Amino acid sequence: MTTMQAERLVDDYLSRLEEAAAHLQRSRRTELIAEIREHIEAALREEDAAGEVAVRNVLERLGPPEEIVEAAEPAPEAEQRPTGKLEVAAMITLVVPFIGWLFGIAMVLISKAWSNREKTIGTALALLAVVPFLILAIVDSYTESTSTTFETIFFVLWVIGGLPSAVYLGLRLRRDD
């Protein structure tokens, strides 16, 4: 009965809703989507029509998904992502070789300004400097190698090892401002 076009409209609407509700608790999100889905189905049954026009009217009356989610719980964006001194300190610290990298990682993990995903990537980038640096340092102390390539890598890591992480995290902060 439902045309493909109408079905796609409903699917689009529900996926927009799901996206907008990303910050809701999982149980609340699932429930909200279920309620809206039931509403759409009931409305279409009531009007005994499932064509594109009927669907568009039902969705129109429901209102934009973003508005529905806003009524459930406003997006916590502004409150949850303060860019404060801690974040600036973390990025500066991350550039300071070794000890700074470790402290920087700790500060990033404490901060609430980055999402868990961003923290993971930022930490991984910092560890990309920490781990090879440690290995090189250990190898160096055992072998007394004087190879220039070796020294160069060591030096480069020392100087810019923390940069990728600091730059990445800085960019992520800025994007959300």
Next chain:
Amino acid sequence: MLALLRGGPRYGFELVRELSDVDGLVTSEGTIYPLLTRLRKEQLVTTFWRESESGPPRRYYELTDAGREALDDFAKEWARFRDSVDTVLTKEEG
């Protein structure tokens, strides 16, 4: 919203349509569902499922005792408020 449930349980679509027909302020029917969720959290409303003659089972919303009480309180409060406003308005006229 609670008043619409006084007559007995309603299912989501029915309740939402009625509310948006009564109340010209509702521009997005979808925003009523979060409100229902809040009422349920405050335990003024409960939900249950019931078979429907046409189509799948429906989620019904029903007033709890606390909900009925809240509604009565509000009705009294509202009556008092209306009376005070009426008193002031009639004085103005007179």
